[in-house]
Amino acid sequence: MNLDALLDHPAFAGAPPRDLDAYARRAYAQLAVVNEAVGGAGPLLDDPRTMSAVLDWAAVVDPSLFAAAAIHYAVVLTSIKELGRPEESLESAIASLDRLDAVGAILITEIGHGNNHISLQTQAVYEPETRTFRLHTPTPGARKLMASIALPGVAKIGTVYADLVVDGRSCGTFAFVVPLRDAAGLRPGVLVEPLEGSVPVALDYSVTSFDGVRVPYDHWLRDTASITSDGRFEDPLGNKDRRLVRSLALSAWASLAGAVGLASASRAAAAIALRYAATRSTMGRLSPDRPVLDYRTQQHALYGALASAHAVTALVDKAIEAFLAKPWEVPPDETAITFSPWVAAHRTHALAKAAATELCAEITAECRRRTGAQGVLSINRIIAYEGLAQGYNSAGGDNLLILLDAGRSMAETLQPCAVPDTVTGDLADPDVRLGLLRVQEATLHAELAASVRQAGDAGLSPFDAWNPHLPKAAELARVHQRRMVAEAFRALVAERQDEALAAAERLYGLRDLHRGRAWLLERGVLSPAEALSVADLADKAVDDVAAHAQALLDGLGLPERRLGAWFLSA
Structure with missing residues (x-):
């Protein structure tokens, strides 16, 4: 399915309109073109991989098109297919949605x-x-x-x-x-x-x-x-919370659809910024007319964004594979609803969406800053990708509420993750870095569970027991997210045995360790000398990514025509 051929259609021609109504009308016209090209909604609902590919493409072309497509296919039609019991009237509505009459x-x-x-x-x-x-x-x-x-x-x-x-x-x-x-x-x-x-x-x-x-x-x-015919309500699930979770069963695919778009936007922003940087020169007097990408600050920022784009893609791809293996399965440990229903519906998918949002926001903001005035022009798309990340802080489940619920459910229902016998060794080794993440997560988990248990034993109300510890619950969930990303990237590199991907994994992991090293230093997990060495290791990893930059750019799978940024062809 060559979706890029659709870019020749008049619905995709020209710059996006400034008027909001005209912009929305254009997005729906584009969605109609896509729907006809894929043969209606049926093939997408029957094959989530195809739906994922369509959403991936749409997010790069225009986040508004992606949002319309994600709502139409991954939320509305998916929920009808999963939860509906159609008769004649609903069948008519489904047919209208399938044809995109509505x-x-x-x-x-x-x-x-x-x-x-x-x-x-x-x-x-x-x-x-x-x-x-x-x-x-x-x-x-x-x-x-x-x-x-x-x-x-x-x-x-x-x-x-x-x-x-x-x-x-x-x-x-x-x-x-x-x-x-x-x-x-x-x-x-x-x-x-x-x-x-x-x-x-x-x-x-x-x-x-x-x-x-x-x-x-x-x-x-x-x-x-x-x-029943005599007006009696019956529900085998037995209570409202279970019904709410089931009614939001679509959240598994809705969360993943959002994550797909965020990963696509991350890759697109990195590709646009790096391609522009490769052609842009600076007149700084250290070396007039030198390519801006020769400067170390630019290399750290943009090669770091490139590595992070591959990391978030690895996370999302792994989450999709897990969903395809057991679609609509609600893991048995995820039952309690405290702040929102999304973690109860599926903790892993909700956390993947939240992690993808944070990574996309970081990548797109850095790429916008590193492209100067061009970065804030909508015709160059980076700011639109950044807007998608802003929107998904709330769309598909509020990220803060997801973190709070995840941290609480982990502390109350799960045992801390396993930790290696030793975490000493070369910090450039991904297994050592994963071990450090496991130590941090397990320690935070045990401390949070003990604190809340003590508060409960003291007779405090649930609010008074938990409220002082909510920042720790969010911190635990964030560290768990970091481990999810690291493990997904590690698994991808192990599977592919690809030197370029290994370089990207190393840079991503060392940058992540550099940001999180304070906790490890405070707890004595890292020595001062080890903590100081992380920056130098990350600096060397930038050179490794630079050596494989073209292969990593090609690995993003984004032809320039699909990116469509004005300054790449101006």
């Missing part, structure tokens, strides 16, 4: 309740007389935030998350498939306020509320739940 939208976050999704206020009230539901927004704080449905003339079908109410009783959070607007305008009872102003990833965002919107029974993504 674009999918997700409506979950509420303006008055942050990004945790634990206690949604939007209600879907069951009416036994008609065997349908009525969607209501009971308060201004229950309005849905950031749904991309404001653009006139573009039909939208949304998955709306709401509290199901049967016979006056709350039965838990479910998703409902709701036609929101067609070519003629908004559907009855759907109220939309466009969100004005600039956003990191341009789409037609809105604040949305519902006034008695009728929803057919089969548009309820009920999974294994049901309402």
Whole structure:
């Protein structure tokens, strides 16, 4: 499938428009071209690898196209496929989404309740007389935030998350498939306020509320739940938290879809910045008309970004393979919901998304800074990739809440990771660096678990027991993330036996160790001499990456035409 051939289509021609509505309309037109080229949504839903490849391509071409595609395929249609029990009415909606007669939208976050999704206020009230539901927004704080449905003339079908109410009783959070607007305008009872102003990833965002919107029974993504003919709600999962986690089962693929886009944006930013640096000269008086990439500061920054781009790609590829091996499996240790449901739905995938966000933000910001004034021009795309990272701090699960939940669940339900008998040796050795990460994680894990256990034994409330230790919970989760990345990169290098990738792994790992060496020094894990040596080792690793720079650039798999940055062809 040669998606790059689509770049010849008029929908992809020219610079992106400045007007927000025009930009969103262009993204949906591009999505229609992609959908036709791949044969509709069906092939993507049947083959997650193909979906991943399409999302990877879209993120490089335009993060707005990626966002529209990720919501449409990886969130809306995936959740319908996984949780829906289609009859005639829902089959019609699925067909519209498959043909892209309507674009999918997700409506979950509420303006008055942050990004945790634990206690949604939007209600879907069951009416036994008609065997349908009525969607209501009971308060201004229950309005849905950031749904991309404001653009006139573009039909939208949304998955709306709401509290199901049967016979006056709350039965838990479910998703409902709701036609929101067609070519003629908004559907009855759907109220939309466009969100004005600039956003990191341009789409037609809105604040949305519902006034008695009728929803057919089969548009309820009920999974294994049901309402009997005499109006009795039944759910074999047994409680609301389990149902919330299951209703967000899509989060596994939604998190991974976000991670795919973030890894793609990271690679694209590194490729653009390095290709530009290779042609850019500086008139600094140390050596007039010298290529800027000859300067050590530029080498550290951009070769470091290149190594990190390969690292985040290794992490995301490993997460996708794990998902494909056991799709939709919720690991048995991930059950408790504290701050948000994402870790309970799947801790590893949620942490992979959060780690990819942080790495993408770091890579794109560095590449923007190192390309000077050109870096802030939208036609050169780096700032758009940086915007994608900004957006995914909250999209697909708030990253801070993911870290807090992950740290807490690790301390309460898991044993500390195994540590090697010794971690002495050459710090340029990836196995030594992995050993250091394991020591740090295991120590933080044991200390956090002991502190919280002591607080519980002292009779403190859950809030008073945990609140002083939340920074430590986030720190534990971050170190665990670092280990996830390091192990994924180590496994890739071991599999490929590639000298260029080994050089990138070494530079990435030493830069990571350099940032984290203070804790190791404070705890006596590293000696002062060892801690001082890390900077020199990283400096040498820059030379190793420089020697393999072209191979590593080629390994990003990004032809210049797909990158499309103006200054590469100006």
